[in-house]
Amino acid sequence: MREIKLTVLTLASxxxxxxxxxxxxxxxxxxxxxxxxxxxxxxxxxxTLDSNHNPLTxxxxxxxxxxxxxxxxxxxxxxxxxSVNSPEFESTRKQTKDPWxxxxxxxxxxxxxxxxxxxxxxxxxxxxIAVEVKIRTIKKVSxxxxxxxxxxxxxxxxxxxxxxx
Numbered sequence: 001m002r003e004i005k006l007t008v009l010t011l012a013s014x015x016x017x018x019x020x021x022x023x024x025x026x027x028x029x030x031x032x033x034x035x036x037x038x039x040x041x042x043x044x045x046x047x048t049l050d051s052n053h054n055p056l057t058x059x060x061x062x063x064x065x066x067x068x069x070x071x072x073x074x075x076x077x078x079x080x081x082x083s084v085n086s087p088e089f090e091s092t093r094k095q096t097k098d099p100w101x102x103x104x105x106x107x108x109x110x111x112x113x114x115x116x117x118x119x120x121x122x123x124x125x126x127x128x129i130a131v132e133v134k135i136r137t138i139k140k141v142s143x144x145x146x147x148x149x150x151x152x153x154x155x156x157x158x159x160x161x162x163x164x165x
Contacts, residue, residue: 011104013077017069020077024084033073040065 013020017037021030040061047058082090102113111127114120 009077009081013073014070014104014107017073020073021080024077024080026080029076029080033069033076037065037069040069 009020009024012023016034018030018033018035021027021033023030044058044061044065047053047061048055049058097117099117102116104113105116106113106126109127110130111123111125114123114126
């Protein structure tokens, strides 16, 4: 029986939903997720760009494809691998720190993977850098968005004129 590392499957499912399930031997579920992913992206892109349809419907499809389907795929890939692995392999896996899990955790919050490996200085450094970059980005963007009052006044008058017709 082939033993499967959980974090490898979840990372594979991060890239393309369904790949982790296919690798774990759950072919039908994996191909269903992969087909759903491709179909949602195609339909979402078409509905967003087509002028005859409401673009919000397409955006909703894309949100499902890029946010919810990968989350479901990650969790399902994890539990699919756990169900395939032997109890001995699972107990051995839980006794050691998995570097792939550290990479996976760092994808969510910078420094979290280092904290998992108990490298506290590196964890604090990466987390601090990420927070600083985010703060500077927010400050830079908020300075650029400036709307002169006369433009808002013109837009308001144009909108009122259109509604009165």
